[in-house]
Amino acid sequence: MRVLEVQGVTKRFGGLVAVNQVSLEVNEGEIFSVIGPNGAGKTTFFNLLTGIYTPDEGRILFLGQDITGSTPDKAAKLGIGRTFQNIRLFGAMTVLENILVGRHIHTRVPYLHALLRTPLARKEERKALEEALSLLEYVGLLHRKDELARNLPYGEQRKLEIARALALKPKLLLLDEPAAGMNPKETEALQEFILKIRSEMGLTILLIEHDMRLVMRISDRIAVLDYGSKIAEGKPEEVRTNPRVIEAYLGRGAAGGAA
Numbered sequence: 001m002r003v004l005e006v007q008g009v010t011k012r013f014g015g016l017v018a019v020n021q022v023s024l025e026v027n028e029g030e031i032f033s034v035i036g037p038n039g040a041g042k043t044t045f046f047n048l049l050t051g052i053y054t055p056d057e058g059r060i061l062f063l064g065q066d067i068t069g070s071t072p073d074k075a076a077k078l079g080i081g082r083t084f085q086n087i088r089l090f091g092a093m094t095v096l097e098n099i100l101v102g103r104h105i106h107t108r109v110p111y112l113h114a115l116l117r118t119p120l121a122r123k124e125e126r127k128a129l130e131e132a133l134s135l136l137e138y139v140g141l142l143h144r145k146d147e148l149a150r151n152l153p154y155g156e157q158r159k160l161e162i163a164r165a166l167a168l169k170p171k172l173l174l175l176d177e178p179a180a181g182m183n184p185k186e187t188e189a190l191q192e193f194i195l196k197i198r199s200e201m202g203l204t205i206l207l208i209e210h211d212m213r214l215v216m217r218i219s220d221r222i223a224v225l226d227y228g229s230k231i232a233e234g235k236p237e238e239v240r241t242n243p244r245v246i247e248a249y250l251g252r253g254a255a256g257g258a259a
């Protein structure tokens, strides 16, 4: 099944074309990476998928439904979860509270019930708490539940951010540079973790990442952006050896060792 279908999407900022006629398809259960040099348009592309920006041209289909120009809230409710390049946890909240905040869109209690703390509201609260605790156990952060998010080691903050996105029960998870700032050991643990949630939670994953070792090891397919345009797509081995990709990363003349 096709989870995501992007058709000729363009986003301009004034005269700058940040994303230029990009099309791609992501199938259920895939780990699909979007790579490219700095400023290639990767984050803007994610922002188009999650409704932060509306494309100037093109269409975005999620599970067959047209979500072009949707809002971030709607995209989350439909099942698109994401993390950000710069960690966006609530540092002054506990680990558990960060998960509960992430989960709120699935709470179906009417406002008045919540305000009056009716039995319905309390039942929902209990359910939310149980689910949050079991998610923390699943990701290995239960022992940290009462600590402030900002006091966690860096690798665990990243993991908590992913866990918060998972609390939304997404079908598609967008990870924006999850390995940024990690040491090799943390990156390896992250790799295991991403593979685990993909298979055990039935997720489809779209990944932006600069760590090429991680990208090459973990991706089923890769798309390469350069100056907003998709210049290559394929399996890791195909992309790694593609002269246009090598050129985009290393500059003209690098491909094939030609001068």
Ligand SMILES: Nc1ncnc2c1ncn2[C@@H]1O[C@H](COP(=O)(O)OP(=O)(O)OP(=O)(O)O)[C@@H](O)[C@H]1O
Residues within 6 Å of the ligand: 013, 016, 018, 036, 037, 038, 039, 040, 041, 042, 043, 044, 045
């Ligand atoms: N809100 C904005 N207003 C104007 N220009 C923007 C805006 N957001 C991004 N850009 C520009 O669009 C281009 C693509 O930026 P984007 O952040 O999407 O690239 P990226 O591939 O994610 O880069 P990096 O790998 O450095 O994070 C860049 O030239 C950037 O300066």
